[in-house]
Amino acid sequence: MSGWDSEVDVAVVGGGACGVMSALRAARNPDLVIAVFEKSTREGCNAAISSGSLAAGGTRFQAAAGIEDSPQRHAEDIIAASGDEEWRPVVEALCAAAPEFVEWIADTGYPMEIGTDMPRAGMSVPRLHTDVGRLGGVRLMRHLRTLLDACDNVAFVDEAPVVDLVVEDGEVAGVVVQQNGTTQRVRANAVVLASDGFAGSPALVKEHLSHLGAPFYGGVSTATGDALAWVLPLGARLRNMGAGLRSGLVVVDHGTRVSPALPFNGAVLVNLDGERFVEEDTKGYSSMAGVLQRQPGERAAMIWDATAMEATRESEMMRECLAAGAIRDRAALADVAADLGRTVEETERLLAPLPGRRALTAPYHLAWVTHGLLATQGGLVIDPSGRVLDASGTPIPRLFAGGGTACGLAGAHSDGYMSGNGLLSAFGMAWIIGNALSRTA
Structure with missing residues (x-):
């Protein structure tokens, strides 16, 4: 030896x-x-x-x-x-x-x-x-x-x-x-x-994922892709280096994430311009990140009600959000309107359910969400x-x-x-x- x-x-x-x-x-x-x-x-x-x-x-x-x-x-x-x-x-x-x-x-x-x-x-x-x-x-x-x-x-x-x-x-x-x-x-x-x-490698992310902008990073710092450099001299190949596991559910200023099940329980997204910009339940949380990246300020308000909260409260992500104070409780439509900077009438129209989806009812919950990068896929x-x-x-x-x-x-x-x-x-x-x-x- x-x-x-x-x-x-x-x-x-x-x-x-x-x-x-x-x-x-x-x-x-x-x-x-x-x-x-x-x-x-x-x-x-x-x-x-x-x-x-x-x-x-x-x-x-x-x-x-x-x-x-x-x-x-x-x-x-x-x-x-x-x-x-x-x-x-x-x-x-x-x-x-x-x-x-x-x-x-x-x-x-x-x-x-x-x-x-x-x-x-x-x-x-x-x-x-x-x-x-x-x-x-x-x-x-x-x-x-x-x-x-x-x-x-x-x-x-x-x-x-x-x-x-x-x-x-x-x-x-x-x-x-x-x-x-x-x-x-x-x-x-x-x-x-x-x-x-x-x-977790700023240099490699800049090289391969610069199109993601400046997302919140929600992964571990040890994910630095070291092994790639060892293997390339042996003739190994890389593929799909521009793909990542993203999240459009990251709560602004907290870094926690709301549950991916919320959109399937009636939650809606409203951007800073007071617009509904996506059919919320048609996007996975990774693809939703790209949608949020294109919004004003790269963020939007996610709004849901007590029924949706009851369906998702016991998930690990929602427990972390609640413990961090990342979710705002809003008793009435007027409170949601104040968060959005809109009138009550405008807010009522924004929360109107899309075809096939249920209507939200007071009390409400709200979190401002943005896009993040959790891991790479290449x-x-x-x-x-x-x-x-x-x-x-x-x-x-x-x-x-x-x-x-x-x-x-x-x-x-x-x-x-x-x-x-x-x-x-x-x-x-x-x-x-x-x-x-x-x-x-």
Whole structure:
């Protein structure tokens, strides 16, 4: 082992959703020694600050609720939203894995339910699965890391950022890790790139996402896209680098987000010019960000009533908004009119329901919302097995990628993002990669 400080079978770069799940699945083979190198759990990961909602088609939870769905239907919805037919093989592989990993997570003791109250634009049926109690991604990641701690053949190494790959004779041979002020070379038979995307890198965002303007950033600071620079010299390719996971639900001056279910419960949006500018329930929260970016002041008032509040209050996002004082309670139409700077008559016309939607009734609630960037969707080109491909479409030996490091499911534009795509990419590809590694010891 000359020139190496240590040796493992599998080196996983990143301890978020993709990294932890890939390690858990690979660790089923007791002959494998696995190391997960995490930049810093103090900051968290994008999965931990997400809602923790898992999109899957054809689960037992849907069946119990009388919802007919399938992995193929799930895939068709994603491709209809993204328009990315070229990415179909990856999409179909992830959607096939989704019901398997959702049910497996539940079977490990995680309290899971189908979110029948969580409608989302583009989903032909309810398919977001969430934890009972709606405590969000932090609860999910805590559960999975606890499972990982129980694996005798896995080391989770915190405060140990990977800073490069080791390449020998044109092949990936290991990783370079910084820990406690020292640099170590770790030999590995396989390397899984499972770090977050690049939304936390101002330089890369400026290079690839300048068209988003200056959005609020709602992701983790550790999402700096480091792995991309390591792999490009090996001939790897990037795709869809101009796409991101955006949100048009960010509350101005608070940074919290209101529930994506509000528009499906009658909420309306009014801009600074006193105009209704969109059919609110036709846009996903990522595509809504682009709509808000084009409004005066890049913001609008979202207004809803007690019925909508009751339907969404228990979501993690709404609880955070309420705790932060980000939602204004308004007893009467005149109070809403004052917030909008309009007459009561003008405000009554603005709140009039569009065809097929219900009328709002007092009391009301209001939040000024703007657009934000939560994560990136561009990344490395991989095959349906998670292998990183070079320019000729040939797998780079021993190198896998998933999560934010790999190209996501939004297509070439942020408008193509569908709710749940991020964790589907992370957990789905981790499931595929980890299962394959457990069989190839």
